[in-house]
Amino acid sequence: MTGRGGGxxxxxxxxxxxxxxxxxxxxFRALGRLVMANAHWLIEDSENYEGLENVKRRVQQAMRGKPKKKQLLSINDKALLNKPANERTxxxxxYIYRIIGGLKCFKRYPNHVKKKLAAVTYFKYYGPCRTIVRQHQDAHALYFIVSGEVTVTQMVFDELLQQYVSIEIGVMQSGxxxxxxSLLHGxxxxxxxxxxxxxxxxxxxxEDFxxxxxxxxxKQWDEVKRAMSAFTYFDGLDEVARREGCIVAKMKSYEQNExxxxxxxxxxxxxYFVLSGRCQMIESIQVVVTTRLGxxxxxxYDPYIPPDESEQDLDTKYFGAYNNRRESRDSVESTSQRKSIERKRTESILKNSSLSKQSKHSEGNKGESVQISVDGPEIIELSASTAAVPSTQENRVLLDPTEQGRNSHRMSVIPEAIVEPLPQNLRTYFMQVCIFNPGSSFGFGENMRDRRIVALTPVDCMLLPKIWLLQRNTANIWTRIQHYLDKKIPTKKDLFKQFVEDRRWQEFRDQMxxxxVSRSNTVNWTSVHDVPYSIRMEEMLDI
Incomplete structure (x- = not known):
């Protein structure tokens, strides 16, 4: 067949x-699946709807009760981040650099690195319970969390169950x-x-990574490895454990007085592992000051410190339970004796009542019957006259019987907590407990009540999760360090004793x-204005 053009x-x-x-x-099917997977962030465009022709959309927007949380990236930004890198102008x-440069996950990088990241990063969305990367698979990308939360798990062989089980390592959040x-080490x-x-x-x-x-x-990896090598605690770790330590470690820097x-x-x-700088531990103590005879x-004053136990207190604490048990046994014996006496008395009353029962029936007298229960399933009926026999316990009628119901009232036997007022002349003082130099460590779980650690100079620290350290607790080293810190750091009572000694020395020095000065005949005309300003500014004044 020949066309018009001859061909x-x-x-x-x-x-x-x-x-x-x-x-x-x-x-077409892949496009449909992609739209369904990204429907969560695609529908947010309706929040910014400004059209006037769609009445139904405007009514839905007006009836919407609570607006969505403001997104870090708008739908236009996400669409632009999905554009191939070689097609971006x-x-x-x-524009992408201005948008993602302020994100929390990019704050650690300098500006020239942020500009390069803006040119090659892509937006990814995952719904709930989606697996992003799987263990033992090949690595193809590095991920930054913009919003949301992910869990990190690892398959470990359980010797008891003889099978691999999944354990949770940690949780990662935005930033x-x-x-x-995997990308760094291949x-x-x-x-x-x-x-x-x-x-x-x-x-x-x-490839972009x-x-x-x-x-x-x-560079960051080498910095953490160098910090770990400065402490002998990590010499026994193998290469895999060191690599895991570099993953979970955090490097922090602090300014002076922070x-x-x-x-x-x-x-x-x-x-916390101190790499450089010096920091101090400060503890606040409350002291009641009383003035007598000048x-x-x-x-x-510390309501959390228990009083010192004496020998009498120890005897009451540890041997009081035995005494209570002996008293309870004596009370049980006396109760059984009392019950036996009451049983004999009841039997005698029963005999008397059976003898007088026939005479009362013959006389035609009808008495009111009373029921008494005596330690068993039997119920003994007594007449009104025999029920009036005096007993050892006094019987009282608290409320008259009534057919109408009463509101239940609960009487608490537990006394209410009495809040003691603060004593007068209560003052708060801050004491320096100890100083941490480079090579020191803290945060193992030692007592931090009324305590804080403040930087004396600019400080650099390496932070490692406590659970990761306890999993590699060779020779129980971390528990021993915690025990050492608890023993060596002065307690609140020790600080108070030092405080009183310093006050007494200050009073003695001023008195001396x-x-x-009082025994000297010369007149001292020196005033505070004669002291140079540089010295006066450096003096430590007690406020």
Missing amino acids: AKKELDPEQLMKKKFRAKCL EQEKK DLFGEV IPRTATVTTVGHCELLALMK KNVLQASVQ TLLGDGVGVANFV RDFYSL VDDV
């Missing part, structure tokens, strides 16, 4: 046509990243990461100076 029209092969249709069908890259270990995935709820991530592919982020991650731990500040369940007397 023959080439007919398509039926097999190729079928392949083309099948490919289009597969692409310079203007789009600058964390995962997947860098090894399979070391753990499985599963989403808890709706999670939004930024993915960095393997080598070009952009490998040098920065390697609080490291205490007063609700600090990373919970982490152990002299101050001090007493420690006053005595020497």
Whole structure:
């Protein structure tokens, strides 16, 4: 067949046509699955609807009770982050840099690294209970958590069950990243990461990681390894354990007079290892000051400290239970004797009542009967006259019987907690407990009540999870360190004793100076204005 242009029209092969249709069908299905998977963040566009022609949409927007939480990335930003990196323009890259540069997960990197990340990162969304990476699989990307929460699990062989079980290592939240270990060392995935709820991530592919982020991650990795090698505690760890330590470790820097731990500040369940700088532990004590005959007397006020136990207290505490048991046994014996006496008395009354019962029936007198229960299933009926026999216990009618119901009242036998008022002349003082130098460690679980750790100079610390350390507790080293700190750090009573000694020495010094000055005949015209300002500014004044 000849066309208008003079050339023959080439007919398509039926097999190729079928392949083309099948490919289009597969692409359409993949697009549908992609839309269904990302429906959670795609529907947020209705929150920013400003159209006027769709009345139904406007009514739904007006009737919506509570607006959604403001998203870190808008739907346009996510669509732009899904665009292939080689198709993004310079203007789009600058816009992405402004958007993701302020995210929590990118704050650790310098600006030139953020610009490179903005050009190659992709947006990923995962619904609840979705597995992002699986253990022992090959690594293809590094992930930054923008919003949401994920759990990290690991398959470990259980010797008792003789099978592999999944244990939870930790939880990652917004601002964390995962997947860098496999990319950095070229090894399979070391753990499985599963989403808890709706999670939004930024993915960095393997090739882009080598070009952009490998040098920065390697620098951080080497910094943690160098910090761990400075402590002899980690000499016995193998290469796998060291690698896990580098994953879970945190590097923190603190300025002067900044609080490291205490007063609700600090990373919970982490152990601090001081790399550089000096910090001090400060404890607050409350002292009651009483003035008698012109002299101050001090007493420690702390309701949490138990009083000292004397020998009498110990005897009451540890042998009181035996005495109570003996008293209860004596009371049981006396109760049994009393019951036997009452039983004999009841039997005699029963005999008398049986003898007088016939005479009363013959006389025609009808008495009111009373029922008494005596330690058994039998019920003895007594007449009104015999029920009036006096007994050892006094019987009283508390409430008259009534057919109408009464409201129940509960009388508590537990006394209410009495809040004692604070004593007068109560003052709070801050005492320096100890100083931590480079190479020190704290946060093992020692007592931190009324205590805080403050930096004296700029301090750098390495933080490791306490649970990770306890899992590798070689020779029980971490428990021994905690016991050592509890024994060596002075208690509140020791601090109070030191406080009183310092006060007595200060009073003695001032009295000695006053005595020497009073015996001198010369007049001292020196005033505080004669002291240089530099000295006066450096003096420690007791407020």
